[in-house]
Amino acid sequence: MPARSLKVTINGQAQPVEDIPEELMMLDYLHEYRNLTGTRFGCGQGMCRACTVIVDKPDGSSEEVRTCITGAHYFDGKKIRTVEGHAQRDEEGHIKTLSTVQQQFLEHFSFQCSYCAPGFVNAATVLVERLQRQPIARSQLENTISEALESHICRCTGYVRYFEAVRDAVLKTPGTTKEAS
Amino acid sequence: MNYRSILVTALALGLSTTSVWSATSDNSTLEQGQYLVRAADCAACHTKEGGTPYAGGAPIATPFGTVYGTNIRPDKEYGIGDYSADEFYHVLTEGELPDGTQLYPAMPYTAYHSIARSDSDAMYAYLMSLKPLNIEAPETDLSWPFSMRWTLNFWNLMFAGESPGDAKDQSEQWQRGRYMVDVLGHCGECHTPRNALGALERDNHLQGGVIAGYEAPSLTPDELADRGWTPEDLQTFLREGMSDQGTMFSEMYTVFHHSSRYLRDEDLKAMSLYLMGENPPDARIVDAGNRAGADSPGRRHYLNVCAGCHGAQGEGVPHVAVAMEGNTTLRLDDGRNLVKVIYDGIGAQKFSGFERMQAMPGFADKLSSAEIAELVNYLRQTWGGLDATIDAAAVDELTAKNE
Numbered sequence: 142m143p144a145r146s147l148k149v150t151i152n153g154q155a156q157p158v159e160d161i162p163e164e165l166m167m168l169d170y171l172h173e174y175r176n177l178t179g180t181r182f183g184c185g186q187g188m189c190r191a192c193t194v195i196v197d198k199p200d201g202s203s204e205e206v207r208t209c210i211t212g213a214h215y216f217d218g219k220k221i222r223t224v225e226g227h228a229q230r231d232e233e234g235h236i237k238t239l240s241t242v243q244q245q246f247l248e249h250f251s252f253q254c255s256y257c258a259p260g261f262v263n264a265a266t267v268l269v270e271r272l273q274r275q276p277i278a279r280s281q282l283e284n285t286i287s288e289a290l291e292s293h294i295c296r297c298t299g300y301v302r303y304f305e306a307v308r309d310a311v312l313k314t315p316g317t318t319k320e321a322s
Numbered sequence: 323m324n325y326r327s328i329l330v331t332a333l334a335l336g337l338s339t340t341s342v343w344s345a346t347s348d349n350s351t352l353e354q355g356q357y358l359v360r361a362a363d364c365a366a367c368h369t370k371e372g373g374t375p376y377a378g379g380a381p382i383a384t385p386f387g388t389v390y391g392t393n394i395r396p397d398k399e400y401g402i403g404d405y406s407a408d409e410f411y412h413v414l415t416e417g418e419l420p421d422g423t424q425l426y427p428a429m430p431y432t433a434y435h436s437i438a439r440s441d442s443d444a445m446y447a448y449l450m451s452l453k454p455l456n457i458e459a460p461e462t463d464l465s466w467p468f469s470m471r472w473t474l475n476f477w478n479l480m481f482a483g484e485s486p487g488d489a490k491d492q493s494e495q496w497q498r499g500r501y502m503v504d505v506l507g508h509c510g511e512c513h514t515p516r517n518a519l520g521a522l523e524r525d526n527h528l529q530g531g532v533i534a535g536y537e538a539p540s541l542t543p544d545e546l547a548d549r550g551w552t553p554e555d556l557q558t559f560l561r562e563g564m565s566d567q568g569t570m571f572s573e574m575y576t577v578f579h580h581s582s583r584y585l586r587d588e589d590l591k592a593m594s595l596y597l598m599g600e601n602p603p604d605a606r607i608v609d610a611g612n613r614a615g616a617d618s619p620g621r622r623h624y625l626n627v628c629a630g631c632h633g634a635q636g637e638g639v640p641h642v643a644v645a646m647e648g649n650t651t652l653r654l655d656d657g658r659n660l661v662k663v664i665y666d667g668i669g670a671q672k673f674s675g676f677e678r679m680q681a682m683p684g685f686a687d688k689l690s691s692a693e694i695a696e697l698v699n700y701l702r703q704t705w706g707g708l709d710a711t712i713d714a715a716a717v718d719e720l721t722a723k724n725e
Binding site: 186215 | 622627630631680683
């Protein structure tokens, strides 16, 4: 299988540039080359979105990208975040503080089997960051959360607790909502 | 209850004779009428999205404005409840309402002109058997001068045309196929180019047209075979909505849902016989090659954003994503459809049985016009056997407007 060099930054760290097979999907690169197994292989068809990671764009915005159907080389030169990159860690790599989204997921006991949780964490994080840049009226919050998360599938059907956690994560993040539109 | 008692009951209840018509229609007539209404794809224009079948309200975009399909249920105010069978036949075949109002040719009366009277009566009986619904269609909104209906008289004089000849030298099956394709199915309405006044170019019958921004490809025998079609594949495609050549999308997906999936096998065979002839040309096979080069930018785009679903070698994933190898869209001379599906994506689709196709994402915000052009050229070169003729400007032009 032909290979090409791939240069990518993951969770703030530039990864070693090395030759990666051209046909490798990003999810396999994360698992096999970087040992980042928190990104889940779910349906393998881009449907369930358990494999979602975050791409940070040069303009400061962020977006979700599915890694089971997107080639590793699509990410060449890009900065991405995986579920392993949200918590603050100490110098030894131990978790010090969870992100607001992660903390709310824990407090609401949002996940059951947790297989879809990495995708939901990333989707919720992208949403919170978007709302920090573009606040919405408080009255629009429910619909906005639904639109942001509705493509993510949870086979344990834990949607209500996910949504409630994300609502609290948004409300606990300053500047994301305003009283009137 | 016999006919006399039905008539007496109807008169006693003050019902019109049209209700008597449907009440006296036997089940086989109603079944045949339903089949013909489906074959004529009436629902596509007379059913709005999420609405009750045949209650109208579906918008039909034309280059001159939006026409709305009307209510064709037996409602007396907004539907066909007061039509007699004669009047229904006249509307169907001449495009003129009982009050003399001329319909816009978005209603394909020029194709329906040759509908058999017995078929019209069966369609009428079926539609009259439905529950009336008092629903008015939105007002048609056309630009001037097309908003003046009287101009349609001139349009009809110039373009309505004559019925096709008898073609007595052709087989009965061929003639049935022509009736299904040209008359009931009115396939030419989309698959024939139109002139500046919106009339079909009859000299270029079934040679391809553009609808809602997508190409309705040519259906001539040579061009079908050149894109890899056999008569059997055509039948499968119409019946199942998918075949080895790909799946239906855009307007044809609607045709499949409302119409072609209900057609009987003998009619599907007749249609493919008519379209491809008694001695169909051999389907051309394109060898999946490497014309674009292993290190072409298009190949890299393909691996980055397409191969996860369509396979690194274009083999596709059964029940998930179509194969690129043998795909008819990649073999069209005009790259319009390929550019647009990559740009816009395709929504999730249901086909016959339990067959489903997941949504294909659009890449309008993921790939630049130049990258889409590189990808399209790679696809067309590799699996279409075509030259790299698409550039960024062509992508911009195709994605900026719907023609």
